Amino acid sequence: MKRESLWMSTIAFGGLLAFWELSIELGQWDEQVLPSPLEVLKSLWELTENGTLLRHSVASLFRVTAGFYLAVLFGIPLGIFIGRVRKARLLLNPLIQFLRPISPLAWIPLAMLWFGIGDAPAVFLIFLSSFFPLVVSTSVAVSSINPIYFQVAANFDFSRWEVISKIIIPAILPDVITALRISVSVAWLVVVAAEMIAVQSGLGYLILDSRNALRMDYVMVGMIMIGLIGLFLDMMMRRLSYTEASAWARHH
């Protein structure tokens, strides 16, 4: 099974490369419009060797991590609160439902105005992109916890903190992990866009800067790197959902 999926993906990537190479051979593409695979590979090596790629990747990853952690730090507790307290739900839900569909990219002008240039506006945009989905999925997960578990908690004299740590958190963990996984991939989408404004580093900046220099090979190197890191992030998050702590949920 695993072997088969490995084979299949090799075939898919090989096919893409072949199609790419074939287009170069048959079409009369200007190198500045469509560089050849070999060209891109050489540039990939060049940017790896001189450290540019690493520097930009680290910058992007740093922003995603910072924004994402902030979103987790504020979003999950707020989601638990909204899920548990009916009044809070009635008060805040309409607001969140209204803000949620606004793309983080629409916040770019305000983010730059409020946070100036540098990492801060980018981190803020990532935060926004993860915060609302996390609040919503956490609160939905909390309000759908089987009420019997809260009665068990009351029956065994759980303190308020024990209700949170022994009932709510383990009960919502599987759903929250799924939400985290989606948030990370959205955050990774957003960081590239955010880096096209206001910063001098990151993979988004690399792409924008290379376009201005008409180096499509560097643009493609940037894209490949974004794809690879995105894949890696998703793999890590998927790992998380297979931990023992959420094993029970797969049987419900």
Add this chain to the structure above:
Amino acid sequence: MSQIEIQHLYKSYRNRRHHRRGPNDYDPGEEIPVLEDVNLCVENGEMVCILGPSGCGKSTLLRMVAGFDRQTSGEILIDGQPVTGPTSDNIFVFQQSGLLPWMTVWQNVELGLRRLTDQAEKTERIQEAISLVDLEGAETLYPHQLSGGMKRRAELARALVVNPKILIMDEPFTGLDFFTHLRMREEVVNMHEFIRKTTLIVTHDIDDALLMGDRIVVMSGRPSHVKLEKVLDFPHPRNLAKHPELNSLREEIFFMLGVSDAV
């Protein structure tokens, strides 16, 4: 003084439906009486089996004794004190499984003893409870890895380990296959003979009630009150064939509930 005294207990729920569904339905927002003047005393160490038609308010009654729900009027006294809320003195065994699915059997049973600082005593008591319900070897399994009968037994162990004053069981055998049902029933009776804990059991099965109970209580349809109460002073192991009195009581209850077991 009886351990549990239920006096003139009334409970009604507000009708949440927005439309009447027929000429005899309740109006939206109207109070629907569920329990109407329920009176019942349970002695220390007694096992009382409660029967009644579906929807008559048996679970509601148990939930109020456990403190999960408030009565509309009337009194529930436990050892002379009114019930104010859930405590680990009265443990409720749920109609569906109340085991926490993210904890192993051991961790679930440990819930009631988590404040105990003496580790050795804790381990010993957990082991004792687990072996009482015959679950040795399943300590590290999660609820989803247990069969239906094992789940009920694990929940029973979790209830017993805190040594509650009162054990409250809502349909503990529903959903079990026939043989597991019989085996569990026998285990609960044996356990009760052994520890003599005050126990309230709601069941749908007349035979369960007749074979297990020190006393049997039959409730009427909604709005519900106690329709029949009988002490069953027969030694265990009981057998319906052996006791003609039980058999005629069985007929009487079937008649009372408006059904017949003869087809």
